[in-house]
Amino acid sequence: MARSVTRSRKIVNTTIAWAIGLIIFFPILWTVLTSFKTEAEAISSPPSFLFFDWTFQNYEAVQERSNYFRHFWNSVVISVGSTILGLAIAVPAAWAMAFVPGKQTKNILMWMLSTKMLPAVGVLVPIYLLFRDMGLLDTRTGLVAVLMLINLPIIVWMLYTYFKEIPGEILEAARMDGATLRSEVTYVLLPMAVPGIASTMLLNIILAWNEAFWTLNLTAANAAPLTAFIASYSSPEGLFYAKLSAASTMAIAPILIMGWFSQKQLVRGLTFGAVK
Amino acid sequence: MATQHSKAAARLMIAPAVIVLLLWMIVPLVLTLYFSTLRYNLLMPGGTPFVGMENYQYFFTDPAFTTALVNTLLLVGGVLLITIIGGTLLALLLDQPMFGQGIVRLLVIAPFFVMPTVSALVWKNMFMNPVNGLFAHLARLIGIQPFDFLAVAPLASIILIVAWQWLPFATLILLTAMQSLDSEQIEAAEMDGAGALSRFFYIVVPHLSRAATVVILIQTIFLLSIFAEILVTTAGGPGVASTNLTYLVYIQSLLQFDVGLGSAGGVVAIILANIVAIFLMRMIGKNLDA
Numbered sequence: 001m002a003r004s005v006t007r008s009r010k011i012v013n014t015t016i017a018w019a020i021g022l023i024i025f026f027p028i029l030w031t032v033l034t035s036f037k038t039e040a041e042a043i044s045s046p047p048s049f050l051f052f053d054w055t056f057q058n059y060e061a062v063q064e065r066s067n068y069f070r071h072f073w074n075s076v077v078i079s080v081g082s083t084i085l086g087l088a089i090a091v092p093a094a095w096a097m098a099f100v101p102g103k104q105t106k107n108i109l110m111w112m113l114s115t116k117m118l119p120a121v122g123v124l125v126p127i128y129l130l131f132r133d134m135g136l137l138d139t140r141t142g143l144v145a146v147l148m149l150i151n152l153p154i155i156v157w158m159l160y161t162y163f164k165e166i167p168g169e170i171l172e173a174a175r176m177d178g179a180t181l182r183s184e185v186t187y188v189l190l191p192m193a194v195p196g197i198a199s200t201m202l203l204n205i206i207l208a209w210n211e212a213f214w215t216l217n218l219t220a221a222n223a224a225p226l227t228a229f230i231a232s233y234s235s236p237e238g239l240f241y242a243k244l245s246a247a248s249t250m251a252i253a254p255i256l257i258m259g260w261f262s263q264k265q266l267v268r269g270l271t272f273g274a275v276k
Numbered sequence: 277m278a279t280q281h282s283k284a285a286a287r288l289m290i291a292p293a294v295i296v297l298l299l300w301m302i303v304p305l306v307l308t309l310y311f312s313t314l315r316y317n318l319l320m321p322g323g324t325p326f327v328g329m330e331n332y333q334y335f336f337t338d339p340a341f342t343t344a345l346v347n348t349l350l351l352v353g354g355v356l357l358i359t360i361i362g363g364t365l366l367a368l369l370l371d372q373p374m375f376g377q378g379i380v381r382l383l384v385i386a387p388f389f390v391m392p393t394v395s396a397l398v399w400k401n402m403f404m405n406p407v408n409g410l411f412a413h414l415a416r417l418i419g420i421q422p423f424d425f426l427a428v429a430p431l432a433s434i435i436l437i438v439a440w441q442w443l444p445f446a447t448l449i450l451l452t453a454m455q456s457l458d459s460e461q462i463e464a465a466e467m468d469g470a471g472a473l474s475r476f477f478y479i480v481v482p483h484l485s486r487a488a489t490v491v492i493l494i495q496t497i498f499l500l501s502i503f504a505e506i507l508v509t510t511a512g513g514p515g516v517a518s519t520n521l522t523y524l525v526y527i528q529s530l531l532q533f534d535v536g537l538g539s540a541g542g543v544v545a546i547i548l549a550n551i552v553a554i555f556l557m558r559m560i561g562k563n564l565d566a
Contacts, residue, residue: 010373010374010375011375013369013372013373013374014374014375014376016369017369017370017372017374017377017380018376018380020366020369020384021379021380021381021383021384022383024383024384024386024387024440024443024444025383025384025386025387027387027395027398027399027402027403027440028386028387028390030398030402030410031394031398031402034402043408045408045413045416046413046417047410047413089292089293089296090293092289092290092292092293093289093290093292093293093294095289096285096286096287096289096290097286097290099286100282100283100285100286102283102286106561108290108294110557110560110561112293112294112297113557113560114553114557115297115300115301116497117497117549117550117552117553117556117557118301118305118546118549119500119501119522119542119545119546119548119549120501120503120522121501121503121521121522121525121526121541121542121545122304122305122308122542122543122545122546122549123304123305123307123308123542124525124526124529124530124538124542125307125308125311125529125535125538125539125542126303126304126307126308126311126539127304128529128530129307129535130303130304130307149296149297149300152293152296152297153297156293206389209391210389210390210391210392212391212392212393212503212504213501213503213504213522216393216503216504216507217526217530226391227391227392227393227504228393230391230393230394230397231393231397231504231507231508233397233508234393234397234400234507234508234509240401241401241402241408244397244398244401244402245398245402248394248397248398251391251394252389252390252391252394255389255391256386256389256390258389259385259386259388259389260382260385260386260389263381263385263448266388266445266448267448267449267452270445270449270494271449271490271494272560274490274559274560275449275452275453275486275487275490
């Protein structure tokens with residue numbers, strides 16, 4: 001931006017933007033603050049913002065109420081597992097479509113995208129029954145498979161747009177210099193593909209972590225990840241705001257941090273390359 | 277360049293992805309269609325006779341269906357209205373020079389990364405609760421009667437919660453598009469004496485229209501399937517006041533165990549989503565050629 005802006009204008013911008021930013025962020029901030037209050041303080045009127053007795057007791061209470069870390073671990077296994085499985089299937093496919101495009105490549109890509117448009121509820125009944133008959137209800141294996149399938153189109157598409165940006169000339173140059181297929185892949189292609197694969201992985205872990213249709217409908221006590229565990233707080237039991245806040249803070253903190261690092265990939269991944 | 281050999285290898289590399297997605301799409305879809313023609317309730321032992329279109333007849337004449345359809349459209353429309361207008365204004369603001377731009381950006385996009393059950397429960401209890409919620413505290417502070425959001429205006433409250441979750445997405449996409457706007461074009465308009473408003477409506481808005489369309493289409497796909505937010509806040513109630521199509525099918529199939537009726541509802545949901553999907557696919561496909 002080469003336009004000159006007066007200092008006062010910049011200060012006005014800053015003030016408005018920070019005010020709005022803080023309002024939008026406030027529910028998250030409030031949740032984190034409440035997680036350090038006692039239950040009594042959490043509902044006191046007027047509410048106290050910073051000047052209360054900070055305590056960690058809610059975090060302990062949440063773990064005691066129902067093995068929190070098991071659900072946390074379920075979330076990790078399901079989101080990371082489905083992403084890695086998805087990458088294992090998608091990397092070769094996206095690779096082939098980007099480097100050896102055929103007449104059908106575009107159609108395949110569009111068809112894959114169309115599977116993403118299928119509303120989950122449209123296939124809820126058969127999937128539920130199939131899972132029941134195959135003993136996959138309330139298992140992490142079942143959820144890994146389902147989340148891999150619903151995110152596979154996004155993974156393929158993201159990888160495809162990244163691989164497309166690797167110039168083919170470099171491959172030809174390597175081949176001219178006598179590189180074998182194997183050294184071509186290890187020394188030329190992989191280093192250039194790693195950032196794209198990492199970004200895709202990050203975004204898909206976030207999407208899988210927050211998925212709240214299948215995780216709620218296909219799990220009970222055993223395989224429930226955090227989305228389903230937090231939902232158990234919807235039937236209140238005495239004073240629970242501080243405990244709800246502690247459970248929520250732990251559930252969103254890791255993914256919020258990852259999300260902040262993946263802003264750019266988010267745009268690319270969720271618009272299927274339509275906005276860059 | 278591609279030899280016969282590498283073409284075969286490519287097909288082999290693509291095959292697993294195509295096969296699993298094909299199975300994932302065809303098998304449940306065929307079963308849903310099949311179940312929707314049966315009288316099939318898990319609580320009723322015995323056969324599952326073929327009943328043709330009876331489930332659809334039932335579904336369409338159920339008064340809950342009309343409510344759910346209207347609620348679905350209100351939910352999608354309401355959230356789109358808030359996020360597109362709010363997102364454009366926010367993107368415009370964030371595109372201005374300021375101090376700490378990066379941090380403001382982080383604050384604004386944060387809600388998108390909060391899992392649906394967390395945001396819904398935090399809003400329901402800590403903000404909208406008529407006794408202990410923050411809004412109730414504020415209302416008492418200025419001396420007005422606290423408002424029981426989820427009981428009095430359940431759908432509007434859910435729209436507010438979902439809009440909070442999706443505003444960052446709209447903002448981020450529109451901001452990305454705005455940053456690709458040629459600043460010289462704006463300067464030229466400025467020199468020709470165009471005011472701030474006409475610059476906005478004649479240069480910025482047309483430039484953003486493509487990104488806005490993408491936002492509308494993608495959000496619609498996700499918003500048609502809103503589920504968790506309804507489940508943990510109102511459970512579709514009071515009555516069916518905040519039940520959308522997704523939630524109605526969930527009630528019929530997993531709570532009332534009516535597989536046939538739930539499947540018919542699922543088919544209706546698929547048709548509705550496909551109407552949107554056709555437009556979205558066309559836009560993305562065009563971009564693929566470019």
